[in-house]
Amino acid sequence: MQQKRILIKDTDLKKDRTRDFYTAFLTEIQDKKLEEKVQLVRVSDIGIYGKGLTVRVLPENFLYCDVETGDISRIVSESVVEGRPIEALLHKPDDKQLRLVLRNCGLVDPESIDDYIKHDGYQAIATILEKMTPEKVIEEMKISELRGRGGAGFPTWLKWKLTRAVEADQKYVICNGDEGDPGAYMDRSVLEGDPHSVIEGMMIAAYVIGATKGFFYIRAEYPLAIERVNRAVTQAHEYGLLGENILGSSFKLDIEIRLGAGAFVCGEETALISSVEGKRGYPRPRPPYPSVKGLWGKPTVINNVETLANIPLIMLKGGKWFSSIGTEKSKGSKVFALTGKVKNSGLIEVPMGTTLKEIVFEIGGGGIAGKKVKAVQTGGPSGGVIPEDFINAPVGYESLQKLGSIMGSGGMIVMNEDDCMVDIAKFYLRFCVDESCGKCAPCRIGGTQLLHLLEKISEGKGEIEDLDRLRRISRAMQKAALCGLGQTAPNPVLSTLRYFEDEYKAHIVxxxxxxGRCAGLFHFSIIEEKCKRCGLCFRNCPVQAVSGNRDQGYLIFEEKCINCGRCFEVCKFEAVSRG
Amino acid sequence: MDREKLKADIKEIVEEWKTKEGNLIMILHKIENRYGYVPREVSFEISKLLDVPLARIYEVITFYNYFKLEPPGKHTVAVCMGTACYLKGGAELLSELEHILGVKEDETTKDGLFHLEIVRCLGCCGLAPVIKIDGKVFGELKKNDIIDILSHYTKQNGQMVSGVGSEVSGKP
Incomplete structure (x- = not known):
């Protein structure tokens, strides 16, 4: 029997059950005396979510979902030992998805460079070093029409070409892994699941622009990603894939890791450069762009993790193949972190042009608890909400922008009728106000004023003129703020105003x-007909605002009530009304 | 803290990074990992060793959320307030924690056992809402789960709870 590997992903299970499966597999393997032949690995991502315990058997690549303890013995004896699939457990793939960036996640051992090489790893850079000039690579990238996946969608080939054109004694390439958008984790999964692809992408970028030094900039909040990238870089150095005379050519490249320290603004490229330099993450005006004056004043290319992970694949399969996927202006695929009020939340990857409806309802399985989906938010604090009416819109840079949102880095959050749009706008704005670096006035002052207005509205003290004020300040910020953070911070306000003005008016008028989200705009009362006089609300009220007894029933005194909602939550008979 | 030992420790960390460009944030990360915060005397020492003004070091420490100037509690309780967690009840978890621990955000309990903080996003939105205690993530929580989780830590006072999950990496 050849060497086998079993990958198990148990992150979908309830926390108290996780250990059991690993141990059960281990025991089974030991019982059958297969320790020498079979490697058992717990992985954090296999690309399938909400399907219980997921198991992949390699090298045959059998993928099983919803595995129960009783199946373990069969999997080991039939699939591992005899190499036969178990039909009943096999995962039926969802053909709406297309895994390009996530191609290796869950398939290749992220801690083994050999495994990556076995899966065509470092093939692209080898071919390039052997027979392609940098110009030829740029040409191929131009044909592929790959655009930056960090959100803005700038053509990658053009960024490279501009940086290549600048004469300098030293150039740099930086991988932007500062995934600050709350509710998104695409980059984390790629860095943890397939770090070598990103390194290979960086090598190609460095070769093209003529850089000899590269930096990974990774959020400190992602310890596992840091560890995996660190190991991958060390392995690449050991194999001579980094360092001097790479693969016998004159190309040389060193890669180091720098950590973020919890500042959202550092995802902006000029701020990121300051941070890599070890300083405060302050942005600066552009131009000059980093392609001319970047890290330590030298020409620098900054590419997002997902962009870089695409590159080896494009070079292997050709630009033409890549541009055959997607829409007219947005090519290839996009990874989204589908979360919020949706049944199957998780990372998904779809071809550009897939509609929001297909993503939310077919892949995501629709809204939770049978509630109606109200809107989809994309682009995080820089993006906007897209109401259910436009759910047939295809994903792409231009199509989402037309609807007042942006593609962004890939956060996609589903909201339903329980979510208040004023509250959402307030949430994102508070985030941007907290994260504003304070360097320019439009962002520092404008953001705070917007937040004050929204707070006023959600407390029921708004005036109808406030809506105009919101719009005016927003426009000023879009025009005058120094960097992307301030320019896009009003987007959540503008897009909720655009589609849900009625909701704002309900708060104001x-x-x-x-x-029912904005405390202060509703009050609680007990519906006598439904009340069973159990006294739960009475006992649970933290401020004794419920009075009465089991014989006479209960009442809520509004003067004492702090709108905490405890009575509403504890009532088993829906006898407390909120309105 | 033993002054000489402290000096030697810092020297060792700084030496490793001294020749590399843009090293200040990386050095502060190492310090933070070792002591849990950046003590003032350590900043003085770094300033001397790297020959950069103290103001430059404080400028960086105060800009980034990750660095602390005060010693944290024995266990750090981080409530995720990313969008997915917020929508699914992160705020309720926070108010429950505030209620039970009797502290607000960025405060430490009187007995020094728990430090409460808010984090942006832990990158496990599929498990929302989540909290993280030291290195360990607790997902899909309801308000009522909080008391059980905390009692693990209070009961064993000082000893890490092990048994569930795999990433038990926290150490006081």
Whole structure:
């Protein structure tokens, strides 16, 4: 029997069950005396979510879902020992998805460079070093029409070409792994699941622009990603894939890791450069762009993790193949972190042009708890909400922008009727106000003023003129702020205003929050007919605002009530009304 | 803290990074990992060893959320307030924690056992809402789960709870 490997992913299980499966597999392997032949690995991502315990048997690549303890013995004896698949457990792939960036996640051992090489790893850079000039690579990238996956969508080939054109004694390439968008984790999964692809992408970028030094900039909040990248870089050095005379050519490249320290603004490229230099992450005006004056004043290319992971594949399969996927202006695939009020949340990868509806309803399985999906938010704090009416929109840079949102780095958050749009705008704005570096006035002052107005509205003290004020300040910020953070911070406000003005008006005119989120705009009362006089609300009220007894029933005193909602939550008979 | 030992420790960390460009943030990370915060005397020492003004070091420490100037509690309880967690009830978890521990964000309990903080996003939005205690993530929580989780830590006072999950990496 040849060497086998079993990968198990148990992150979908309830926390108390995880250990059991690993141990059960281990025991089974030991019982059958297969320790020497079979390697058992727990992985954090296999690309399938909400399907219980997922097991992949390699090298045959059998993929099983919803595995139960009783199946373990069969998997080991039939699939591992005899190499036969178990039909009943096999995963039926969802053909809406297309895994390009995530191609190796869950398939290749991220801690083994040999395994990556076995899966065509470092083939692209080898071919390039052997027979392609940098110009030829740029040409191929131009044909592929790959655009930056960090959000703005700048053509990657053009960025490279501009940086290549600048004469300098030293150039740099930086991998932007500062994934600050709350609710998104595409880059984390790629860095943890397939670090070598990103390194190979960096090597190609460095070769093209003529850089000899590369930096990974990774969030300190991602310890596993840091560890894996660190190991991958060390392995690449050991194999002579980094360092001097790479693969016998004159190309040389060293890669180091720098850590972020919890600042959202550092995802902006000029701020990121300051941070890599070990300083405060302050952005600076552009131009000059980093392609001319970047890290330590030298020409620098900064590419996002996902962009870089695409590159080896494009070079292997050709630009033409890549540009055959997607829409007219947005090519290839995009990874999204589908989260929020959706049944199957998780990382997904779809061809550009897939509609939001297909993503939310077919891949995501629709809204949770049978509630109606109200909107989809893309682009995080720099993006906007897209209401359910436009759910047939295809994903692409231009199509999402037309709807007042952006593609962004790939956060996609589903919201339903329980979510208040004023509250959402406030949430994102508070984030941007907290994260504003304070260097330019439009962002520092504008953001704070917007937040004050939204707070006023959600407390029921808004005036109708406030809506105009919100729009005016937003426009000023878009035009005058120094960097992307300030320019896009008003987007959540503008897009919620655009599609949900009624909801704002309900807060201002009727002093009501239709979704029941804004405390202060609703009050609680007990519906006598439904009340079973159990006294739960009475006992749980933290401020003794519920009075009465089991014989006479209960009442809530509004003067004492702090709108905490405890009574509403504890009532088993829906006898407490909120409105 | 033993002054000589402290000096030697810092020297060792700084030496490793001294010749590399843009080293200040990386050095501060190492310090933070070792002591849990950046003590003032350590900043003085780094300033001397790297020959950069103290103001430059404090400028960086105060800009980034990750660096602390005060010693943290024995266990750090981080509540995720990323969008997915917020929508799924992160705020309720926070108020429950504030209620039970009797502290607000960025404060430490009187007995020094717990430090409460808010984090942006832990990158496990599929498990929302989550909290993280030291290195360990607890996902899909309800308000009522909080008391059980905390009691693990209070009961064993000082000893890490092990048994569930795999990433038990926290150490006081």
């Amino acid at each position: 009727e002093k009501k929050c239709p979704a």
